[in-house]
Amino acid sequence: MIAELGHFALILAFCLTLPQAVFGLAGAAYRKPHWMSVARGAVAGQFVFAALAFACLSYAFYVNDFSVLYVAQNSNSALPTFYRFAAVWGAHEGSLLLWLLVQAMWTIAVAAFSRNMPHTITSRVLGVLGVISAGFALFILTTSNPFERLWPPAPDGRDLNPLLQDPALALHPPMLYIGYVGMSVPFAFAVAAMLEGKLDSLWARWVRPWTTVAWLFLTLGIALGSWWAYYELGWGGWWFWDPVENASFMPWLIGTALIHSLAVTEKRGLFKSWTLLLSIAAFSLSLLGTFLVRSGIIESVHAFASDPSRGLFILVFLGLCIGIALGLYAWRAPLFRSQAGFAPISRESFLLLNNVLLVAATGLILIGTLYPMFLDALGLAKISVGPPYFTIAFLIPMLPLVLMLAPGMHASWKRASFGRTKRLLIVLLGIATVLGTAIPVAAYGWRSVLSTIGIVVALWIAFSSLIEPLGRLRKGHSLSASVLGMSVAHFGLALFILGATVVESYEREVDLSLAPGQSAEHAGFVFTMHALREVEGPNYRAIEAEIRITREGEQVAVVYPQKRVYRVQQNPMTEAGIDGRWNRDLFVAMGEPLGDGAWSLRLQYKPMVRFIWWGAFIMAVGGLIAACDRRYRQPVAREVVSPAAATDASTA
Amino acid sequence: MWRYLIPVGIFAILIAFFFAGLGRDKETLPSPLIGRPAPEFTLPRLEDPTELVSSKDFAGRKYLVNVWGPWCAACYDEHPALLEIARRKVLPIVGLTVPQGALADQQGKPLPLEDVLEEMQRGLRWISELGNPYDVTVFDQMWTTAIDFGVYGAPETFLIDEEGVVVHKHVGPIDLTVWERDFMPKINASRSAGG
Numbered sequence: 001m002i003a004e005l006g007h008f009a010l011i012l013a014f015c016l017t018l019p020q021a022v023f024g025l026a027g028a029a030y031r032k033p034h035w036m037s038v039a040r041g042a043v044a045g046q047f048v049f050a051a052l053a054f055a056c057l058s059y060a061f062y063v064n065d066f067s068v069l070y071v072a073q074n075s076n077s078a079l080p081t082f083y084r085f086a087a088v089w090g091a092h093e094g095s096l097l098l099w100l101l102v103q104a105m106w107t108i109a110v111a112a113f114s115r116n117m118p119h120t121i122t123s124r125v126l127g128v129l130g131v132i133s134a135g136f137a138l139f140i141l142t143t144s145n146p147f148e149r150l151w152p153p154a155p156d157g158r159d160l161n162p163l164l165q166d167p168a169l170a171l172h173p174p175m176l177y178i179g180y181v182g183m184s185v186p187f188a189f190a191v192a193a194m195l196e197g198k199l200d201s202l203w204a205r206w207v208r209p210w211t212t213v214a215w216l217f218l219t220l221g222i223a224l225g226s227w228w229a230y231y232e233l234g235w236g237g238w239w240f241w242d243p244v245e246n247a248s249f250m251p252w253l254i255g256t257a258l259i260h261s262l263a264v265t266e267k268r269g270l271f272k273s274w275t276l277l278l279s280i281a282a283f284s285l286s287l288l289g290t291f292l293v294r295s296g297i298i299e300s301v302h303a304f305a306s307d308p309s310r311g312l313f314i315l316v317f318l319g320l321c322i323g324i325a326l327g328l329y330a331w332r333a334p335l336f337r338s339q340a341g342f343a344p345i346s347r348e349s350f351l352l353l354n355n356v357l358l359v360a361a362t363g364l365i366l367i368g369t370l371y372p373m374f375l376d377a378l379g380l381a382k383i384s385v386g387p388p389y390f391t392i393a394f395l396i397p398m399l400p401l402v403l404m405l406a407p408g409m410h411a412s413w414k415r416a417s418f419g420r421t422k423r424l425l426i427v428l429l430g431i432a433t434v435l436g437t438a439i440p441v442a443a444y445g446w447r448s449v450l451s452t453i454g455i456v457v458a459l460w461i462a463f464s465s466l467i468e469p470l471g472r473l474r475k476g477h478s479l480s481a482s483v484l485g486m487s488v489a490h491f492g493l494a495l496f497i498l499g500a501t502v503v504e505s506y507e508r509e510v511d512l513s514l515a516p517g518q519s520a521e522h523a524g525f526v527f528t529m530h531a532l533r534e535v536e537g538p539n540y541r542a543i544e545a546e547i548r549i550t551r552e553g554e555q556v557a558v559v560y561p562q563k564r565v566y567r568v569q570q571n572p573m574t575e576a577g578i579d580g581r582w583n584r585d586l587f588v589a590m591g592e593p594l595g596d597g598a599w600s601l602r603l604q605y606k607p608m609v610r611f612i613w614w615g616a617f618i619m620a621v622g623g624l625i626a627a628c629d630r631r632y633r634q635p636v637a638r639e640v641v642s643p644a645a646a647t648d649a650s651t652a
Numbered sequence: 653m654w655r656y657l658i659p660v661g662i663f664a665i666l667i668a669f670f671f672a673g674l675g676r677d678k679e680t681l682p683s684p685l686i687g688r689p690a691p692e693f694t695l696p697r698l699e700d701p702t703e704l705v706s707s708k709d710f711a712g713r714k715y716l717v718n719v720w721g722p723w724c725a726a727c728y729d730e731h732p733a734l735l736e737i738a739r740r741k742v743l744p745i746v747g748l749t750v751p752q753g754a755l756a757d758q759q760g761k762p763l764p765l766e767d768v769l770e771e772m773q774r775g776l777r778w779i780s781e782l783g784n785p786y787d788v789t790v791f792d793q794m795w796t797t798a799i800d801f802g803v804y805g806a807p808e809t810f811l812i813d814e815e816g817v818v819v820h821k822h823v824g825p826i827d828l829t830v831w832e833r834d835f836m837p838k839i840n841a842s843r844s845a846g847g
Contacts, residue, residue: 158725277659284663291670311674319667326660333656370666373673569725595763 003068006056007147013049013100014137016042017130020107024127028120028195036123043104043111043126046133050104054097057146058088067153070094070146076159076568078539086170087160092310093146095173099290100140102174102181103133110185110210117206124192125185132184135317143310159539159568168228176221176248180286182214183251186258187283190276191325194332204266204275209627211262211279212485215255216623222248223616231576236509236587236604238612241390246369247289250362254282257358260351268413270348272336274355276329284322285362291318292369343415350408350416357397364393402457402497406464409490425464432459444506444607454501462494485626492618499611508605511591514545515598523605525586526550530558532597540566540573545599547577547588556586561601563590585609685818690717690810691800695790698749698775705746705790707816714839715744717810718786718826719798722778723752724806730825731782737831738785742839747786749775750798750806768793811835 020042027035057070061084066072074090089095107129114122140146164170189207193199225248230238239245258278264271291314342348368385406429410421418425436456440447465487472479508523519528530546542564549556559577566573577588584607591600685691694706718734720727738745751771755763762768772791779789792798801810811820820838822830 273656280659315667315670315674322663323660323667326663330656330660370669374669 002056002059003065003147003149006053006060007145009049009052009056010097010100010137010141010145010147013046013053013104014134014141016046016049017134017137019130020046021127021130021134024123024125024130025195026127028123028127028192031120033119036119039123039126039130040111042130043107046130047104047108050097050101054088054101057094057097058085060147061085061088064157065153066155066157067150068146069148069150072150072154072157074157074160076157076539078567079157079160079165080538082167083160083165083170086164089173089177090160090164093140093144095177096136096140096144097146098174099177099181100133100136102177103129103136103184106178106181106185107133110188114206121189121192121196121203121206124195125188128188128191129184132188132321135321139310139313139317143313157568159566162540162564162566162569162571162573163232165539165566166228166232168224169232172221172224172228174221175217175224179214179216179218179221179255180248180251180289182210182217183255183283183286185210185214186279187325190279191328194276194325194328197332197335199265199272199276199336201266201269204262205632207279208259208262208266209629209632211255211258211282212623212627215252215259216620216627218248218252218255219616219620219623222252223613223620226616227613230609231578231587233574236507236576236589236602236606238503238609241368241387243369244289244293246365246390247285247292250365250369251282251285251289253358253362253365254278254285257355257362258282260354260358264348264351268340268342268348270338270340270342271352271355272338273329273333276333276336278355278359280322280325280329284318284325285366287314287318287321291315342413345411345416347408347411347413347416350404350411353404354401354408357401361394361397361401364397365390368393399453402461402493405457405490405493406460409464409486410467421467424467428463428467429456429460432456432463435459440502440506444502447505451501451505454497454505458494458498458501460494461497462491465490465494480631481629482626482631485622485624485629487622488625489619489622492615492620492622494615495611495618496615499608499615502608503606503612506607507609509602510604511600511602513594513598513600515596518598520603522603524551525556525605527588527601527603529599529601532599535562537564539568540564542575543590543593543599545577545588545590545601547601549579549586559586559588561588561590563599580610582610583608685802685810686821688818689816690812690818691797693790693792693797693800695748695792695797698747698772698779698789698791701769701772701791705788710744710746710812711816712814713744714811714813715746716835717746717748717801717812719748719750719801719803719806719808719810721750721752721806722774726825727807728782730807730827731785733825733827733831734785735783736828737826738787742836744787745785747789748797748801749789749791750795750803751793755793762794811838 020039023035023042024039027033027039057068059065060068060071061075062081064071064075064077064084066075070091070093074094075084075087079087087094089098107126110125110129111122114125186207189203189210193203222245225245226238229240230236258275261271261275261278265275291311368389371385406425407418410418410425433456436459437452440452440455469479469484469487472483510520510522512520514520514527514529516529516532519526521527526549528548528550530548532543532545535542535544542562544560544562547559547561549559557579559579561577562575564573564575565571574589579586584605587602587604587606589602589604591602593599690707692707694704697703697705716737720730734745749772755768755771771793775789775791779786790797795803801808807825809822809826810818813819820835822834826835
């Protein structure tokens with residue numbers, strides 16, 4: 001009964017997306033206030049019914065209703081309660097329902113926080129979001145109904161994929177989806193601006209906080225996924241350039257470019273058509289990611305069970321949404337040509353370069369991800385593109401990007417005269433060079449020029465991101481949330497670069513075999529297998545090793561890596577034993593039993609690996625601070641923003 | 653202004669490629685074995701490892717080789733369909749039982765007999781609990797025969813004709829639709845052609 005209620009709520013949610021789309025767009029086109037208010041009402045209803053449908057599915061999981069096919073396939077009576085809720089989005093059908101719910105949340109948030117925007121813009125934005133919701137709701141109802149019944153009911157469920165039974169991964173999809181779906185908001189704003197034929201700095205000011213919030217969730221989602229892959233897949237890597245990872249990383253890169261380009265559009269009224277294109281591209285890449293993961297067109301370790309009819313639906317939907325938006329762009333973008341100019345050395349040109357490089361990196365990743373598929377479609381070889389390509393293709397545009405970040409942050413609009421900051425930046429570069437060369441060499445030894453450059457640049461960015469906040473505090477000036485957020489986010493990026501460079505340059509790993517009582521030395525630590533025992537979990541059995549780690553005779557840590565076998569799906573899973581400190585991780589993963597109680601073990605020493613995720617987290621915090629800037633919440637409808645007034649604000 | 657049309661142009665090309673890619677079903681990639689003689693094997697029976705079964709025992713008959721293992725969730729899904737196919741008594745079904753990974757140590761030497769027997773017990777339990785669709789079940793401890801067949805996962809199913817030639821290969825679980833659509837025409841065709 002509850003499942004039918006959920007199905008019915010889903011149908012109602014779909015029905016309400018239609019008036020939202022039609023009246024939202026038509027009401028604005030024909031200037032009919034009543035039609036536009038219908039769209040607003042539909043948004044509220046759609047949210048209620050999407051939430052109800054989601055609650056019904058969660059309830060079916062909670063009470064172990066195995067007469068619902070999706071529950072029987074993805075849960076089990078022995079599954080802990082927390083994972084029963086996480087199992088709701090553990091597979092295709094439920095994660096689409098989550099998508100729809102998140103879409104409804106963004107839509108209602110836009111409707112609620114847009115009181116000071118012109119009605120026609122709000123209405124068009126809601127209309128476009130309605131079209132997207134309608135597409136997804138129809139997709140769920142026609143190809144992926146999570147409420148389908150199973151008759152006779154299964155006695156017990158087939159259990160959630162053991163890979164997903166982990167706290168970080170339980171939270172990873174919602175975060176990622178909030179980010180992915182959030183990119184539909186700047187997309188909708190872009191389409192609305194093109195329909196309206198008007199794009200000014202007010203428009204950019206409306207879009208910026210939405211973009212930043214979507215971006216920060218995408219950042220958190222990707223970081224959580226990377227953190228999960230690090231300790232759960234058992235290889236100790238933190239990024240694999242897997243097609244599914246790339247699918248989330250490309251919208252992030254474009255979203256980053258968009259945040260920067262929006263700053264120029266707001267402050268200087270430039271890059272207008274470029275901003276529109278990035279808004280469209282960020283959401284296209286989100287949809288493309290969904291398409292790649294769902295359609296099975298690209299093989300990946302994370303890919304959900306593929307189904308061509310689902311792939312076809314998403315492809316047609318993608319083609320319509322993005323095709324129309326790009327067609328509109330071709331027609332309307334010439335309206336938005338900018339008049340103002342800027343000097344070759346100015347914040348504008350730094351941000352332009354930032355955009356070009358981010359887009360180039362995205363393009364190279366896109367090519368690497370799709371290249372095997374192109375060759376296959378052309379009937380040529382079947383190949384796969386591996387991490388070496390991606391690493392090089394990514395570093396080439398990223399290296400100049402991070403090199404120019406420190407001066408770029410402090411360049412002023414129109415024409416940069418760094419003034420006193422110039423000397424400060426050079427001094428900081430000097431300090432960074434000395435520290436960045438001496439400390440790693442003293443601590444770990446010389447590795448390569450590239451790794452030294454990475455560390456020096458990271459330090460330079462970290463130091464120079466502090467100039468502005470510290471300088472203003474010292475002088476007693478107020479510090480706007482925008483500037484603080486930007487500084488924090490860049491500081492986070494610096495930590496990330498530092499962590500990634502150090503761990504990639506200085507990590508040490510070894511594969512060996514240990515039996516109870518034996519020990520081995522690695523990276524200055526002695527790893528002793530103290531005991532080996534069997535452990536019973538709620539829905540798995542495991543062999544657990546007790547590994548004592550000592551250094552110069554003193555005990556540093558005891559870790560308990562496990563090899564689990566989940567009872568229902570019978571998949572073996574590796575739970576790594578990790579001793580994490582702020583400056584290094586010791587990582588022990590169990591491999592295979594070698595007979596006579598011996599196991600193959602992988603021991604890894606990973607210096608500064610945690611900086612990667614802390615860096616990403618701090619970037620997200622920076623985004624949050626920037627999105628809270630008071631400027632975005634002021635009633636701006638009556639404020640007159642002339643280009644001159646916009647230019648003298650030198651904040652980002 | 654033509655340059656504003658560039659994005660939509662690139663996008664159209666991408667969509668065209670995706671469309672082409674979508675039509676390709678990865679599971680029906682032709683096996684190089686199709687039309688070639690099936691690899692020969694001599695393997696112990698699962699029920700009684702002292703008794704050996706050879707592919708020569710099936711010479712002159714059509715038969716089905718179903719690669720499966722008690723560890724394989726997709727085989728569990730496939731099982732009811734296999735039982736139904738067996739009930740129809742169209743042709744003998746050989747169950748090629750494979751463990752999850754070859755039972756060997758790191759040097760490639762086979763594991764001790766107890767471990768192998770334990771793995772075989774799992775297979776026998778599966779058959780006794782879920783029903784036995786196989787006319788004969790053999791155990792491929794080291795995946796040697798499975799590798800000869802080009803198997804990269806279970807379940808996979810091969811149709812072999814009277815001449816010992818592989819006529820059809822199916823990757824993934826068989827259901828009755830697949831059976832009627834892909835296997836039966838080939839079974840009937842080679843029956844009439846052969847004789």
